[in-house]
Amino acid sequence: MVDVTEKRDTHRTARAHAFVKMRPDVVAKLPENPKGNPLDIARVAGICAAKKTSEIIPLCHSLLLTHVNVELTVEAAGVRIVSSVATTAPTGVEMEALTAAAAAALTVYDMTKALDKGIEIQDLYLLEKTGGKSGDYLRP
Numbered sequence: 001m002v003d004v005t006e007k008r009d010t011h012r013t014a015r016a017h018a019f020v021k022m023r024p025d026v027v028a029k030l031p032e033n034p035k036g037n038p039l040d041i042a043r044v045a046g047i048c049a050a051k052k053t054s055e056i057i058p059l060c061h062s063l064l065l066t067h068v069n070v071e072l073t074v075e076a077a078g079v080r081i082v083s084s085v086a087t088t089a090p091t092g093v094e095m096e097a098l099t100a101a102a103a104a105a106l107t108v109y110d111m112t113k114a115l116d117k118g119i120e121i122q123d124l125y126l127l128e129k130t131g132g133k134s135g136d137y138l139r140p
Contacts, residue, residue: 007090012131013067014085016097018105021078021120022112029115030074038111039072039079042104046070049103050085050096057099061091068096070104078119079108082127092132098124 030038047068054062067086072079083100085093105121112119128138 007133009088009090010131011088012086012092012129014093014097014129015127016083016094016101016125017127018081018101018124019078019122020081020105020108020112021122023116023118024076026112026115026119027074027076027078030079030112033111034114035111038108039074041111042072042079042081042107043070045107046081046083046100046104050083050100053096053099057095060095061089063087063089063091063093063096065093065096068100070100072104072108079105081105081108092129094126094129097129098126 047070050068051065054060065085065087067084070081070083072081081101081104083097083104085097085100087093102124109119109121126139130136
C-alpha cells in the first residue's frame, strides 16, 4: 500500500463505464424479469460495491465517499452502465468508480442469466478522473 500521509486532501472524482451485451429478446424481457428489476438492483449493488472497494481490492485505500451514483441505460444491444464517485481525500477514487461499474454489470448478468447464458460484460474502463497530483484524465 502506498503511504499517503504526506499527501494533502483534494477534491477527487472519477467516472467509469461498463456494457452488458445481450440479445435483443433478452433486452425486451428486462421489464418482466422473473428475479425483479435488474436495473434497480444493479444500481444499488454498484453503490454498495463502491463503498466496499477497499475490502474487495487488496491494498486499496479505504475512503469516505461523498458521492456515488450508478446510471444504467437500456439500449437495443444491452445495458450501458456509468458510475460516478467523488471524495475529498489524499488518494483518488478511480478504483471505486471501476468497482461500482463492474458490480453493477455483474448484477445485471446474475439477474438475467436465466434468459441467456451468452450475455457478455464488455468495455470496463475509466472514463475520467479529476484531482490529485497526477492531474485530470479524460478518456480520448
